[in-house]
Amino acid sequence: GQGVVITDVQQGAARRDTLPDGVRLTYDSLTDGQRVFKIGLTLEIRASGDAFTVTGSVTNEARGWLLTGFTGPVLNGIAADLADCPALIPEGYGKRVNRVPVPDEKQKEWQRLGNGYETGVVYPGARGTMQWFALAGREGGLYVGSHDPLHRAKRLSLRYDPSSKRFGMAVRHDFFCRSSENVAFPPVVIQPYAGSWHAAARLYRAWFDSVNKLRDVPEWARNASGWLLCILKQQNGEIMWPYTSLDKLCDVADARGLDILGLFGWAHGGHDHLYPDYHPCPEMGGAEALKKGLKEARRRGKRTIIYANGQLQEREATEFWRTVGKDIAITQRDGQTYQHTYHKYTNIPKYRFDLGCLYAQAWYDRMLALAMQANELGADGILYDQLAMMSPMACYGEGHGHPVPCMVHEVERPLFLRRIADHMRRINPEFIVMTEGLHDCALDAVSLFHGCELGMFYASSSEMLVRLRASRISDPFPELYRTVFPEVMSTVRVPAPMMDRDMVNYTCVYGLRYELESRYGPDVTYLLEGRVPDSADYVHVINKPDVAMMKATPPVEAARYMKEAIDFQRQNAAIFWHGRYVDNQGFTLTGRDLVAKGFAAGDTFGVAVWNPFQKDTPFTLEVPGYALFSASEPGRDRVEPLSPMPANTVRLLRWKRK
Structure with missing residues (x-):
């Protein structure tokens, strides 16, 4: 059937109940402006210090209708200049959005949304690796994080309205709610923070540690x-x-x-x-x-x-596919399977693959x-x-061990x-x-x-210089994931x-x-x-x-x-591989076009400096509370620590706590 989008502007006033720490808004039914649907929506907004937490649920009593998602909270009217307050988005290891497109600029980062623009990520997958994003000024910013321990499908969106020159931030929850069912929304935390964006990273990691843990990795792998x-x-x-x-x-x-x-x-x-x-x-x-x-x-x-391969099964090619696999393939609404093709050589056939549904016991x-x-x-x-690449999708396949339809890869x-x-x-x-x-x-x-x-992916020295300038619409920003999860190895x-x-x-x-x-x-x-x-x-x-x-x-x-x-x-494995990556925190560097990253390892603090420029570069480096004791480079066990950095060279400076 034809889909219907129900928006807030179509609704009457919500019933409002005051809570000890916030407010509850209740809609007993919803309308698209013409029809009234027996769909109940409850939202709760609670305050805790400077933070607000938004939760809620939806109840579907509309016979014959399937609910497929909810967008909220939606923040509008945020005054910000991305040049001084870039957006940090968890695409891959991280992305920094430096500006909005100028008129007629050819670009792929922002998509049109009505009269404005939108960019963002779908979680979980390689294009959406964490459930938070931020507007990150030099002295503070705004953190928006979905604190969902089940890792359900969602989209984090940054929006821009050219007419008002204001930004918006939104979280869309993707799910299926059949008639007579109820779906609870995971908490979304909205919190201004002081200081650098690393404070926002710590907020997300603190929540993550309260509900999840990292794998205990064997020593040989570490x-x-x-x-x-x-x-x-x-x-x-x-x-x-x-x-x-x-x-x-x-x-x-x-x-x-x-x-x-x-x-x-x-x-x-x-x-x-x-x-x-x-x-x-x-x-x-x-x-x-x-x-x-x-x-x-x-x-x-x-x-x-x-x-x-954790998901691919070649069509028509194996006994497994013919007897089991075709029946447990992720299936679209029209009954066709999602299919991938992989073709390595021009002089061989193109092979086509179904995706095994991870809910199916036979695939496991x-x-x-x-x-x-x-x-x-x-x-x-x-x-x-x-298996950490694909974004969530809908599966309509029967007999997989999940309701039909169901969001899979979440x-x-x-x-x-x-x-x-x-x-x-x-x-x-x-x-x-x-x-x-x-x-x-x-x-x-x-x-x-x-x-x-x-x-x-590959990063040349010229690419790093462009990132340092922050002149493009967006740049890769691996600092983001490295800071939140310094233990993770990739x-x-x-x-x-x-x-x-x-x-x-x-x-x-x-x-x-x-x-x-x-x-x-x-x-x-x-x-x-x-x-x-x-x-x-x-x-x-x-x-x-x-x-x-x-x-x-x-x-x-x-x-x-x-x-x-x-x-x-x-x-220097105690620093590079076992130390805690701290990005640019804990030290002060002066020097043009240098990339410097800190690692904390007990009483030792290491700063790795890379000069991607094609000429020697003088620099100074200070680590408050620590004493510099040695420096080395690949192939050179001892170098003068603060001598000019040679072109395209990495140096590690080591400091001891005083």
Whole structure:
């Protein structure tokens, strides 16, 4: 049927009841201006100090009508200048919105909303990783956070009205409420705060800690520098790394300081083909050769992660899909399944996939079996690809174990991952679960994230200078998530067999974990022989790696500097990997175009400084209450702490509490 939007301006006066700490507003029915619906709405607004908490519920007694969401609270008329009070939005690792578009400016950040503009994120997923956002001035700002322990679907929206030049902030709750049902809205906290935006980050973390916890990560994973992601067999059937070559992958990882091998395309179908069937491939050596290779990698000091896609099942391709999978696929209202296509080469077919519904017991059983298989083969963990990527969606499929319709990829997703992680921990306490993407509802299940979101992609020195200027409509702002969850570990995302110096320094200064990717045949030649490919070498590859970046740095130099930087971080692991990231708090830096990040580690305070500029830069640095005692750089154990920063260099200055 035709949808109806019911707005506040169409309603009469609400019944108002005074509460000891606020007010309750009640609507016994709602109207669209023509019809009256037996839909009851209750909102409660309570004050606590400077904060207001908005809760409420909706009751649907309108026969034949399905409620699909509620937008509220909505704040309007906020006077702010984004140049001095940018908006911080939890897209990926974070996004800073610096301004609104000028007339006729081509841009994708803001969408039209009536006569105004709107931007925002949908939670949970890689585009909406936390449930809060803020207007962040230099001396204070406004925090708006949904304190929802169930991690239900919602949208956080920043709005702008050009006529009044005022901003708005809104929270939309997405749900299904059938006739004779009631839905309670999670609390939304609105709180002005004093000081820098870090105060708002602490508000959200304090709430999170009251209802959730982070995964207890095995020591080997906490000390891992990052991984070499290697596709053993590609979608077209090309075998690049047979199981007998895992020792060569260890050599490649050793030369660059990487501790983990991520084995993608390890199964008979190759990468992105024949999912969710993953059997050791006879053409690559069979199960015994794989076990032997994994055992050898462990002897070499490497840990191994085996790949499984957490949601994809190829249509018409497996017995699982024909007998079970097609009946548990996430289904749209028209009865068609949501489908993804993955096409790596121009000279092979385009493969089409359904999405397994995480509510379905059969899908859980298949994913758990894959984790148990990985452990039995001798791997140290499993990556469920894409399970922290997708935003929530509606599923109309019958027999999945949920009401119809139902929002999926929300409350069931953290439970799905946690059940598997807990099951595997009982079998092997050292076994970990990884996933691709990021969101905070997976933090009690996932030990290490495979970064594939804003803030984790390639960042050149020129890109960092642009971010420092804040001249674009928006910029990646990885400081946001790093500050709220400094313990969370994620790799960066570099789909190429090398990192240049810029990206190594970016990864280092933020205390992130490294990644290289061997995806195609020319990547193997690059890694084993040092031959830099041409674009023509990837003749049938649709998404080629950054060949220009590969050509800009000799392979030996790229490998050398990456290992120097990782050795540097490993020597200072108490700061970079185990210290608490504090962003720019606790110290004062003067110096043009420098990126500086602080790490608190007991009585030691470390400040990592990166000069992305192409000339030496003088600077001063003070840490009140601490005494400077040493400084070092990758490949240089001792440097003069406050000497000018060389171009494109990272330096760590260490201070002791007085």
